[in-house]
Amino acid sequence: NDFFDYVLEELKQNDTMLTEATALDLMFALLFANFETTSQAITVAIKFLTHNPRALKELTEEHQKILRKRENPKLDLHGKNIVDEIYLQVINETLRLASIVPVLFRKAKKDIKFKGYTIPSGWAVMVCPPAVHLDPVNYKDPLDFNPWRWEDMDLKSASKTFMAFGGGQRFCVGADFAKLQIAIFLHCLVTKYQWQPIKGGDIVRTPGLQFPNGFHVRIFEKET
Numbered sequence: 001n002d003f004f005d006y007v008l009e010e011l012k013q014n015d016t017m018l019t020e021a022t023a024l025d026l027m028f029a030l031l032f033a034n035f036e037t038t039s040q041a042i043t044v045a046i047k048f049l050t051h052n053p054r055a056l057k058e059l060t061e062e063h064q065k066i067l068r069k070r071e072n073p074k075l076d077l078h079g080k081n082i083v084d085e086i087y088l089q090v091i092n093e094t095l096r097l098a099s100i101v102p103v104l105f106r107k108a109k110k111d112i113k114f115k116g117y118t119i120p121s122g123w124a125v126m127v128c129p130p131a132v133h134l135d136p137v138n139y140k141d142p143l144d145f146n147p148w149r150w151e152d153m154d155l156k157s158a159s160k161t162f163m164a165f166g167g168g169q170r171f172c173v174g175a176d177f178a179k180l181q182i183a184i185f186l187h188c189l190v191t192k193y194q195w196q197p198i199k200g201g202d203i204v205r206t207p208g209l210q211f212p213n214g215f216h217v218r219i220f221e222k223e224t
Helices: 003-011 020-050 053-069 085-098 129-133 175-192
Strands: 104-107 112-114 117-119 124-127 193-200 215-221
Touching: 003 020, 020 053, 020 085, 020 175, 020 193, 020 215, 053 085, 053 175, 085 175, 175 193
Parallel strands: none
Antiparallel strands: 104 124, 112 117, 193 215
């Protein structure tokens, strides 16, 4: 049984607090949060690495070193071995540019004074991460894929200028797992394969990042 089976079983109970509308919200939300966000981030990372040979070269070399350090390269990967500094630079820069979740919602618990305006208690507030991530005040040449900009920055936590996974008490519970998924996929990709773009790859922000024509690549096994 999976999560949706339990949801359907709960709907059949006489004393359930779950409604059909809530169940549908759960299903759509989980499809987005659990699948679309991570798969889109991986696609974006491949797109950026394709057009940045230096970043791809350094990433590949870093993970070839990881393979050489392991006593048995055929053993399963462990997160502590692959989510290192250079990797988080690539992942964070991808997430900054992609802004997979285009908006975050919060609720004012009290009247908030902000730049001469008052946000009344109870009002919903919509935060737009791309407006922060692509602001030249926060990041020089914000549309450039530049993993090295993170060398002197905090790579692990959220801040007012980096909110790929939200922040505060509502920080995404799956943030570390998502980074681990991306890291494992890219580790296997750059150490075992090479690829060539075929078609598509155009990026549109609406405000989230999208590929209107898809992004198609041909993947080859590396020669050993």
